[in-house]
Amino acid sequence: MTITKSARLRNRLLVAPAVLGLALTAACSNSSSGTSSGTAAPVLSGDCAKYQAYSGHAGTKVTMFASILSPESDSLEKSWAEFSSCTGIKISYEGSNDFEAQLPVRVAGGNVPDFAIIPQPGLLAQMVKTGKVVKPPAQTVQNESQWNPVWKSYGSVNGTFYAAPMSANMKSLVWYSPKAFKQAGYQVPQSWADLMALSDTIAKAGGSKPWCGGISSGTATGWPATDWLEEVVLGSAGGDVYDQWVSHKIKFGDAQITGAMQTVANWMQNPAWVNAGIGDVKSIATTTFQDAGAPILTNKCWMLQQASFYEAQWPKGTNIAADGDIYAFALPAVNPAISKPVEGGGEFLAAFSNRPEVQAVQNYLSTADWASSRVKVATGWVSANQGVDKSLYTDPIDQLSAAALTSPATTFRFDASDLMPAAVGAGEEWKALTAWFAEGKSIPQVAGDIDAAWPQ
Structure with a gap:
């Protein structure tokens, strides 16, 4: 079973599958409804006119399966409610906290959904190998011009494009307290050297340590440490080396990767710098990622490296703003020559049918119009679609993330451990990096253990 970071971090309530989609209303059309059987498509008017390109399929239904649960799935369904009402295409959505295990079972057993929202390129590749995933229609392909080309590559398998990106998240953030920084006279670091110098200044000032952290996450313990390594590899060696590392053309034992591990050790295994308000270096292995940032609010810790989705972990009422109790800044590049490195994740829409109504939904969900609709109804959701009006983002962390993405x-x-084979990225790497923190294993030993686990 492949478990992705995106899926395992959703702290959601499991809800029964929901069906969304209303009949085409007379207010949105000035002629009789069309169907996908060849009759003329209705001419849509009023608020529905913008969906004209997707009309002609009233009375049809498409099914969608994903790992997104309530309350996040509630806003997902709201995002296409008008589309569904105007076109008459019902979208039957089902979310499961066992999505990664169940999707392959369903596909193999013939219980195939029309769509799956897949949060890992590796799982997409696995599904493509079944021969059940269909290539997207021409309009969806054309819509990909609104995305950075690297996103299209993550929705592709062996150079063939299959799945349009939907959401995006930014991992490369540092959480801190603007109020505490202002009171102490500290400035947000603009470079890695500045960040390390600030860490040293805070440590020498005494009273509290610069960093707190936690990598405990149940059966997924170790994943935050993979992020730290990924961010340092990308920020020191660049995208080409990162890509070769993901494919194991460059091994963990390579000097570029062990050098990045040493940079992580100098940062997050420095006993003078961590683990503020919690314990020593080893305590990072037993502290949950959810609890890791709490010492910032009690002035025991100054900074936490965590993703944009960590915003949900701050207590209700926390003022998250550039001048508030909590905010975040982009983790600087280790190598100043690397332009704004961002490690992140996302989700991709794969289709298992090419029925006309399925293609209509697929086309719509790959547009900036749909992404904008999703932004309007969901705080904490970001798209890397460059056609989305950034003024639609009302949450400050969403604004920061959208600008960077x-x-x-x-x-x-993309998150390297989600691209690597599951035996490595969701297996030995988690285990070995946890032992690195908990037991103080050497970098060569840790790198060797991970390389040995790579499938032949």
Whole structure:
């Protein structure tokens, strides 16, 4: 079973499958409804006119399966409610916290959904190998011009495009307290050297340590440490080396990767710098990622490296703003020559049918119009679609993330452990990096253990 970071981090309530989609209303059409059987498509009017390109399939239904649960799935369904009402295409959505295990079972057993929202390129490749995933229609392909080309590559298998990206998240953030920084006279670091110098200044000032962290996450313990390594590899060696590392053309034992591990050790295994308000270096292995940032609010810790989705972990009422209790800044590149490195994740829409109504939905969900609709109804959801009006984002962390994810200057790469074979990225790497923190194993030993686990 392949478990992705995106799926395992959703702290959601499991709900029964929901069906969304209303009949085409007279208010949205000035002629009789069409069907996918060849009759003329209705001419849509009023608020529905913008969906004209997707009309002609009233009375049909498509099914969608994903790992997204309530309350996030509630806003997902709201995002296409008007489309469904105007076109008459019902979208029957089902979310499962066992999605990664169940999707292959369903596909193999013939219980195939029309769509799957897949949060890992590796799982997409696995599904493509079954021969059940169909190539997207021409309009969906054309819509991909709104995305950085690297995103299209993550929705492709062996160079063939299959799945349009939907959501995006930014991992490369540092959480801190603007109020505490201002009171102490500290400035947000603009470079890695500045970040390390600030860490040293805070440590020497005494009273509290610069960093707190936690990599405990149940059966997924170790994943935050993989992020730290991924961010340092990308920010020190660049995208090409990162890509070769993901495919194991460059091994963990390579000097570029062990050098990145040493940079992580100098940062997050420095006993003078961690683990503020919690314990020593070893305590990072037993502290849950959810609890890791709490010492910032009690002035025991200054910074936490975590993703944009960590925003949900701050207590209700926390003022998250540039001048508030909590905010975040982009983790700087280790190597100043690397332009704005961002490690992140996302989700991709794969289709298992090419029926006309399925293609209509597929085309719509690959547009900036749909992404904008999703942004309007969901705080904490970001798209890397460059056609989305950034003024639609009302949450400050969403604004920060969207700006970074859509910037042409950004060097974006998908979460490496979600791209690597499951035996490595969701297996031995988690285990070995946890032992690195908990037991103090050497870098060569840790790198060797991970390389040995790579499938032949």
